[in-house]
Amino acid sequence: MAIITTTTTVRFTDGTSPTFFSSASTKAYNLHFLYSNSTQRLTNPKFGIGGKLKVTVNPYSYTEEVRPEERKSLADFLTEARDFVNSDGGDGGPPRWFSPLECGARAPESPLLLYLPGIDGTGLGLIRQHKRLGEIFDIWCLHFPVKDRTPARDIGKLIEKTVRSEHYRFPNRPIYIVGESIGASLALDVAASNPDIDLVLILANPVTRFNNLMLQPVLALLEILPDGVPGLITENFGFYQEMFETMLNENDAAQMGRGLLGDFFATSSNLPTLIRIFPKDTLLWKLQLLKSASASANSQMDTVNAQTLILLSGRDQWLMNKEDIERLRGALPRCEVRELENNGQFLFLEDGVDLVSIIKRAYYYRRGKSLDYISDYILPTPFEFKEYEESQRLLTAVTSPVFLSTLKNGAVVRSLAGIPSEGPVLYVGNHMLLGMELHAIAFHFLKERNILLRGLAHPLMFTKKTGSKLPDMQLYDLFRIIGAVPVSGMNFYKLLRSKAHVALYPGGVREALHRKGEEYKLFWPEHSEFVRIASKFGAKIIPFGVVGEDDLCEMVLDYDDQMKIPFLKNLIEEITQDSVNLRNDEEGELGKQDLHLPGIVPKIPGRFYAYFGKPIDTEGREKELNNKEKAHEVYLQVKSEVERCMNYLKIKRETDPYRNILPRSLYYLTHGFSSQIPTFDLRNH
DSSP states (O other): OEEEESSSOEEESSSSSEEEOOOSSEEEEOHHHHHHHHHOOOOOTTBOOSSBOOOSSOTTSOOTTOOOOOOOOHHHHHHHHHHHHHHHTTTOOOOEEEEOGGGOOOOTTOOEEEEEOOTTOSSOTTTTTHHHHTTTOEEEEEEOOTTOOOOHHHHHHHHHHHHHHHHHHOTTSOEEEEEETHHHHHHHHHHHHOTTSOEEEEEESOOOOSOOTTHHHHHHHHHHSOTTHHHHHHHHHOOOHHHHHHHOOHHHHHTSOOHHHHHHHHHGGGHHHHHHHSOHHHHHHHHHHHHHHHHHHHHTGGGOOSEEEEEEESSOOTTOOHHHHHHHHHHOTTEEEEEETTOOSSGGGSTTOOHHHHHHHTTOOOSSSSOOTTTTOBOOOHHHHHHHHHHTHHHHHHHOOEEEEEOTTSOEESSSTTSOSSSOEEEEEOOOGGGTTHHHHHHHHHHHHOBOEEEEEOGGGTOOOTTOOSOOGGGGHHHHHTTOEEOOHHHHHHHHHTTOEEEEOTTHHHHHTOOTTOTTOOOOOSOOSHHHHHHHTTOEEEEEEEEOGGGTEEEEEOHHHHTTSHHHHHHHHHHHHHSOOTTTTOOGGGGOOOOOOOEEEEOSOOOOEEEEOOOEEOTTOHHHHTSHHHHHHHHHHHHHHHHHHHHHHHHHGGGOTTOSHHHHHHHHHHHOTTSOOOOSOOSOO
């Protein structure tokens, strides 16, 4: 039996050998049970390959009452930090690793995540993230005892020893390092010294230069302050835990200020704990550690080869400036920067910051040497889906989409009842302008049928060269959280092999960025392989058509117009060169994949319509459809069906009394905003 704390954890002193510690509150755990609980292989339903989600009740149907998962609070952080300080004893001891017990039930083959703390040094900075991170990572956190004075060089060696040891054990898995301020500098230093190891860095508010205006005066002030100042505050003025809890609670503090000042007030009821974490000599050492670590990282920045995600707080970046970040962005070959505008210095302790969601949106989670967009994808939680739903609420309200599908007997119904439950299923259809139908279709499939539709999307949504004028990657977060995949033959093959529901648009960029007067015109290549590949897995092919863009906006400045304007022409050529041209082998109009943003003006909104035709079965036809001529016949059949679906919708919408937003608004007012608005008569189709 081993005695450990109820709230905290297994500690690792050298990355491999476990030791335990206890505090005033203890509980006995069986050592074997503890390890088996943290290393068992689980079938984790959070990982999805894009097919029907195997649950009895659709978790995405009713999201009105969904709330984010309960997480520990800032008060929990300070309480456990106090226990850590008490458990350190008088000797201080060296820095050491610990693994939170609440992170035990992780998915199979989860990569290691090392957390390097910021200036507090407790290692508890991810305490509000532990539960969710623990489902997909093996988490080790580094703890600096208050009286520890290990030099930056030796701390770096400890981290490097751990990294090399774990890389030796699992050479095909990446190692994640999450670092805040000091920890970020240490992470960069370790990455620079180990360019041959597959590292993924997640750096929160990194500090890589120590000459910022705020840090030098603070360091100078600390050097001249008497050692006993913090103790005098509590002893002579009676500032104790109970007194502050009576005077100030977190709800009151939230209204007292924002940024660093607000964060201070929010934690001031625990000032005695903070003083014990940050005695004058410890704080002075931490700032010296930051200075040393940042200098070391700076000196070898050009050797860093790690994939890097930088998270920036929008408020009170008193330890860093944007010039440093831009320098980092330019120096690191695989770097993405994300700004969290409404957050302060204690990024991972703040409400609304979910590190797992950030990683998922950025497509930074992988379990192998390279990202597998199919097997590494993590399904959205009901709360993430609710956030997605709310982001689309205005567009949904304005367009009131109508979804039709075809039953086996050929009847057209207003629902997705005609969609097969089991995959593989391939949906082939037309793009509207800017792909404005994508979100509505993906959302409705999850909401109504609990089917994750994996859309094959342009690579520009997933990668961006440093210095490119292509849109910021955060613009495409919603596509990625809902399962979009870069279009490629290999990804298409893997999706069908995994029995996924897959959306394919043969018209691609040319169709989504069409010219004036080209609404609902298909720009499909003469030949396509999707029929033959679908037949290999017996996939059902469902043609579909979507209409409605011409009822929402009017194009006033298309590609041809913009190419006549010199500065726009240069911009189009520049961003197109930065992206991947998927139709290099095509000539004429199909080969024109130039990227641009059409100029549009809004109209009084009409309505979106989507019509899914009858499935075309390829099961048992692999040998037949391996013949190019036979496959081409099915290809032309699919294309003809897509055109038929579009024509059907264009004709039938003329009889829809609620096509315009005005009668729809009146219907909402009289029947309630949750009611389904009627559409045209489906009996004569």
